[in-house]
Amino acid sequence: MNPLLKKLLEPRQTEYLLVNHNFIIQETSAELHHYADTPVDAIPGADARISFPELIGIENILMSIIMGRLPSFELKGIARFADPNRPLYFDMLAIEHEGEQEDVPSKLLILIEDATEKMVMKQSLIQRANEANLLVSALAASKDYIDKVISSMGDALLVTTTLGTIKTVNQSAKSLFGYSEAELIGHPLSIIVVEEKLLYQARHRYILSHQELLRELQVICTTKAGEEIWVEFSCSAIQTELQELYDFIYIGRDITERKQQEIEIRRSLAKEQELRQVKSRFFSMLAHEFGNPLSTVLFATKILQDYGDEITHAEKKEYLQHVKSASKHMAQLLDDMRLLSS
Structure with missing residues (x-):
C-alpha cells in the first residue's frame, strides 16, 4: 500500500x-x-x-x-x-x-x-432521551390525573404558602366562595376566612414543633357576596423544594346548614330546659297553694269527727266555715290551672 x-x-x-x-x-x-x-x-x-x-x-x-x-x-x-x-x-x-x-x-x-464508542454513546443518549420523554409523559399524565381529581372534588381545596398566600384552588372552592380563580390566587387566605388567625396558629405550631395540624376546625368564612358561612377545614402540610418551607393544604366543607341545625337544637334544648324549670316552680307553688287549704279541711274535718259531741254549735259552725273557705280556695286554684293549660 x-x-x-x-x-x-x-x-x-x-x-x-x-x-x-x-x-x-x-x-x-x-x-x-x-x-x-x-x-x-x-x-x-x-x-x-x-x-x-x-x-x-x-x-x-x-x-x-x-x-x-x-x-x-x-x-x-x-x-x-x-x-x-x-x-x-x-x-x-x-x-x-x-x-x-x-x-x-x-x-x-x-x-x-x-465507531463503537460513538454509537454506544449515541444509543445511550437516545435511550436517556426516550426515558426522559417517557418520564415527562408520565409526569404530564400524572399531573392531568391529579388535576382531574382535584377539579372533581366535592370539597373545597385551598393551597397556601407558609404566610397564607393562596397558590391553588379547585372548582368547588370557587363555587363555594363565589370568587374566580384570578380573584383568589395570590391573595391572602383572610380574604375568605374571617378567623384566619386560627389557621395561622395551626401553621405556626406545625413549623415550630411539627405537631399535627388541626382537624375538623370550624371557622366562619365570607363569600364574595358578603354572606357568612360555616366551613369545616382539615389542614395538612407538604414540603416544598426549599428545605424548611411548607405549603399548607386546606380541605373545607360547607357546614352552614348543619351549624344552623345545631343552633336550633341548642335553642330548643334551652327552651325545654326553661320550660322544665317553669313547670317545676309552678308545681312547687301549686303544691304549696293546695297544701294550706287542704290542711285546713283535714284539720277541721278531724275536729268535727273526733270532738263533734264536745264542742259548741258555734264552734262547729266556725269549723264548717273553714272547710267551706278552703274548698272555695282549692276550686279557684283548679279554675286557674284550667285557664293556664288552655
Missing part, C-alpha cells in the same frame, strides 16, 4: 482492504479481521462480500467508484454482535485507489473506522 496512505491511516487507527473489480481482496490491514462477519474469510484472494456482506447489493455503486464515476460511498453504524456483551460498530468508506502505473487498473479501497 502507498506509504503516505498508511501514514494518514495510522493516527485514526483505521483498517482497510483493497479489492479489484471482481471484489477479490488484494490486500488488508493487520487488524481487519476484527470487523469481518467471518474473520477467516478476510484474507487476500477471497471474495470481500463473504467477510463483509454489507457490500452485497451495492456492487453497481462500487463499480462506479472504481471507474471514477462516483467519488465515494459510505456506510455508517454497521454492527457486529459476535459477543453480546461487547458490541462492535464501524463505519465503512469506499474510494477509488488508482494504480501506481498507468497501465494498472484502479482498485477499490475500503476504509473501516471503529
Whole structure:
C-alpha cells in the first residue's frame, strides 16, 4: 500500500482492504479481521462480500467508484454482535485507489473506522432521551390525573404558602366562595376566612414543633357576596423544594346548614330546659297553694269527727266555715290551672 496512505491511516487507527473489480481482496490491514462477519474469510484472494456482506447489493455503486464515476460511498453504524456483551460498530468508506502505473487498473479501497464508542454513546443518549420523554409523559399524565381529581372534588381545596398566600384552588372552592380563580390566587387566605388567625396558629405550631395540624376546625368564612358561612377545614402540610418551607393544604366543607341545625337544637334544648324549670316552680307553688287549704279541711274535718259531741254549735259552725273557705280556695286554684293549660 502507498506509504503516505498508511501514514494518514495510522493516527485514526483505521483498517482497510483493497479489492479489484471482481471484489477479490488484494490486500488488508493487520487488524481487519476484527470487523469481518467471518474473520477467516478476510484474507487476500477471497471474495470481500463473504467477510463483509454489507457490500452485497451495492456492487453497481462500487463499480462506479472504481471507474471514477462516483467519488465515494459510505456506510455508517454497521454492527457486529459476535459477543453480546461487547458490541462492535464501524463505519465503512469506499474510494477509488488508482494504480501506481498507468497501465494498472484502479482498485477499490475500503476504509473501516471503529465507531463503537460513538454509537454506544449515541444509543445511550437516545435511550436517556426516550426515558426522559417517557418520564415527562408520565409526569404530564400524572399531573392531568391529579388535576382531574382535584377539579372533581366535592370539597373545597385551598393551597397556601407558609404566610397564607393562596397558590391553588379547585372548582368547588370557587363555587363555594363565589370568587374566580384570578380573584383568589395570590391573595391572602383572610380574604375568605374571617378567623384566619386560627389557621395561622395551626401553621405556626406545625413549623415550630411539627405537631399535627388541626382537624375538623370550624371557622366562619365570607363569600364574595358578603354572606357568612360555616366551613369545616382539615389542614395538612407538604414540603416544598426549599428545605424548611411548607405549603399548607386546606380541605373545607360547607357546614352552614348543619351549624344552623345545631343552633336550633341548642335553642330548643334551652327552651325545654326553661320550660322544665317553669313547670317545676309552678308545681312547687301549686303544691304549696293546695297544701294550706287542704290542711285546713283535714284539720277541721278531724275536729268535727273526733270532738263533734264536745264542742259548741258555734264552734262547729266556725269549723264548717273553714272547710267551706278552703274548698272555695282549692276550686279557684283548679279554675286557674284550667285557664293556664288552655
